[in-house]
Amino acid sequence: MERIYLDYAASTPVHPKVKEAMLPYLDEKFGNAGSLHSFGRDAMAALDAAREAIAGILGAKFHEVIFTSSATEANNLALRGIVEGYRVQGSGFSKNRGAQNSTLDPSGYTLNPRIITTPIEHESIEETSRDLEKEDIEVVRLPVSKEGFVNPEDVGAALTPNTVLVSVIYGSNVIGTIQPVREVAEVVxxxxxxxxxxxxxxxTDAAQALQFLEVGVGELGVDLMSLSSQKIYGPKGAGALYISEDTLPLVSPVITGGSQEFGLRAATEDIPAIVGFSRAIELISLNKENEAERLRSLRDRLWDGLKTAHPELELNGPEPGPRRLPNNLHVYFPNHDSDELMVKFDLAGLAVSVGSACSMRSTRSSYVVKALGVDPKRASHSLRFSLGRPVTAGQIDNAISRILKLL
Structure with a gap:
């Protein structure tokens, strides 16, 4: 029985050309980029070339690309780095400061920084926000529509003098909603x-959007943007945070212990992974629109096959179209527990998921689905299908046949 993988939002296989690009840096070119000898210089040259390539695709400057180990780390650097940078810029915001003036500190910055986000962010944003709330950072989660969209006007209405950061995911890893990032950026x-x-x-967290949508930072108007290698057929262990030149002085490092990544991310750079990441982003940029359209067609084929046989099935998130990631379906199965159904699918050779892979080890239902204002039970009766480049029409038809036998 052929196993059919339909969980590409969780991870993707490494492209053969990516693997080929990485191999030299796993053995003969193994040097530390911080070393001054020839081995180190070879590693630094590869690091510089990778940074230059990614910056070029983003329309960014060389020093605006900060490599991390993942999009999760990039999200942490964005939130924690901005909050800590604000503390440094404004001489702190603890309750013990500014006793003579409860609103402003000596540098003129408010003492109680505020973050605005949404209730459907990736877990690395949601969990980090919760941690920051424990440190007396105010976090405002704006409501979203039943399809998962945030209203840019709501963002504007929520902005206050002590708001330091607005973070909105570009394309939802769970329900596929594509947010109006340009409009939100303009409001800010x-x-x-x-x-x-x-x-x-x-x-914005662009981990899922990178391979399908516009990621030119000038076009989007973002100050910071998180990226992931493993979502675009690159290796695990590599990610990046774009930080605009004007924003760089406002960010403090989260990981300290070295001057790597322009002082914003200490640790020896993983050259093989970074080289692979760079090659992967180059490859997905070659035929981005055509591949998005191909996957959109296969996604619609899958949904039509399921919906025609079982009209009671419903989608979580937007209807298939330009406002939903082209590879994403998040389906509500009214009469089936999602965990039990996922196991049945797995035994039938189908790999799908409940939602974010980062929350799979917990037993709670998807907070993303609950945030849509639907019956909370719906979250425990839904599964995510996410398609990728290796998927064929034959596999989709095969998957439909297997699923219908199980329902």
Whole structure:
């Protein structure tokens, strides 16, 4: 029985050309990029070339690309780095400071920084936000529509003088919603222009969007953007955070212990993974639109096959179209427990998921689905299908046949 993998939002296989690019840096070119001898210089040259390539695709400057171990780490650097950077810029925001003026500290920055986000972010944003709340950081989660969209006007209405960061996921890893990132960025920029201050900043998690959507930072208008290698047929263990030149001085490192990555991320750079990441982003950029359309067609074929046989099935998130990631389906199965159904699918050779792989080890239902304002039980009766480049029409038809036998 052929195993059919339909969980590409969780991880993707390494492209053969990516693997080929990585191999020299696993043996003969194994040097540390921080070393001054020839082995180190070879590693540094590879690091520089990878950074230059990714910066070029993003329309960014060389020093605006900060390599991390994952998009999760990049998200942490964005949130924690901005909050800590704000503390440094404003001489702190603890309750023990600013006793003579409860609103402003000596540098003119408010003492109680505020973050605006949504309730459907990736777990690395949601969990980090919860941790920051324990440190007396105010986190505002704006409501979303039943399809998962945030309203840019709601963002504008929520901005205050002490808002330091707005973070909105570009394409949902769970329900596939594509957020109006450009519009939100414009709202934030316009507010900043009125106040004349460098805050608030705008961050987006583009891990799922990278291979399908526009990621030119000038076009999007973002200040920070998180990226992942393993979602685009690159190796695990590599990610990046784009930080605009104006924003760089406002970010403090989260991991210390060295001056790597322009002082923002200490640790010896993983050259093989970074080289692979760079090659992967080059490859997915070659035929991005055509591949998105191909996967969109296969995704619709899968949904039509299921929905025609079982009209009671429903989608979580937007209807298939331009506002949903082209490879994503998140299906509500009214009469089936999602965990039990996922096991049945697995035994039938179908790999799908409940939602984010980062929350699979926990037993709680998807907070993303619950945030849509639907019956909370719906979250425990839904499964995510996410397609990738190796998927064929024959596999989709095969998957439909197997699923219908199980329902």
């Amino acid at each position: 920029k316009r507010y900043r222009g009125k106040t004349g201050k460098p805050y608030p900043l705008f961050h």
